[in-house]
Amino acid sequence: MVEYSKDLDVIFQSLADPTRRDILRRLRPREHTVGELAQHYDLTFAAVSKHLQVLERARLVRKRRSGREQKVELSPAGLGRADTYLAQYRILWEEKIDRLEEFLKPNK
């Protein structure tokens, strides 16, 4: 009865947390190690590590080992999936905004 798409559950759930969104923001320009990321938050290392696991399950980030560190980078998979989902609704709200602009336009 419900179009059940577990991947969207996990992706949107991941995006619903401000610390996780902040991690994504930091990863935008470049990859970071887990430790580098952890420094910026008033949380335990373990808590940040768990946030990264959540982001990884959602395929919003990827990790790869580099010596004793783990390098974390953005992954386009999850972000693309979320974006594709919202694209279904994009026409709707763009058209509403168009109508608003039309309404605000003085004349012609």
Added chain:
Amino acid sequence: MVEYSKDLDVIFQSLADPTRRDILRRLRPREHTVGELAQHYDLTFAAVSKHLQVLERARLVRKRRSGREQKVELSPAGLGRADTYLAQYRILWEEKIDRLEEFLKPNK
């Protein structure tokens, strides 16, 4: 320390539930009453009503009373906000896909 944006918390939290995404899908072509929506789910009326409250707080839907019914329709506000957020990352994953296409292209 964290770019805290409560509206995105609420919007993505709303989108993380399959029943709520299904409700949005049903509202795409036209508005529905709460009762019409509730019919489609194996949940109590109250449960569906609560899902709608969550969607409303996220400004993903709007309700307006019409006699003893409540008409529910999509609201562009929340959807637009989520879409704008993801747009920051769109370049990233589109460029990754471009690179993939480039890689797959036979030659030239």
Added chain:
DNA sequence: GCTATATTCAACCATATAGTTGAATATATA
């Protein structure tokens, strides 16, 4: 091999969330 550094795992706790049931409210109609 021993020790330090980087990260994860396991167990636990508090709070939030999705669901229920039954009562309350709002409106339409006889």
Added chain:
DNA sequence: TATATATTCAACTATATGGTTGAATATAGC
């Protein structure tokens, strides 16, 4: 006004989530 229909509210329950602490694992370097 009384009754039926549509919806929400309140109280409660079970499970999920975000956090902690302390132990475990993996790798680097002496």
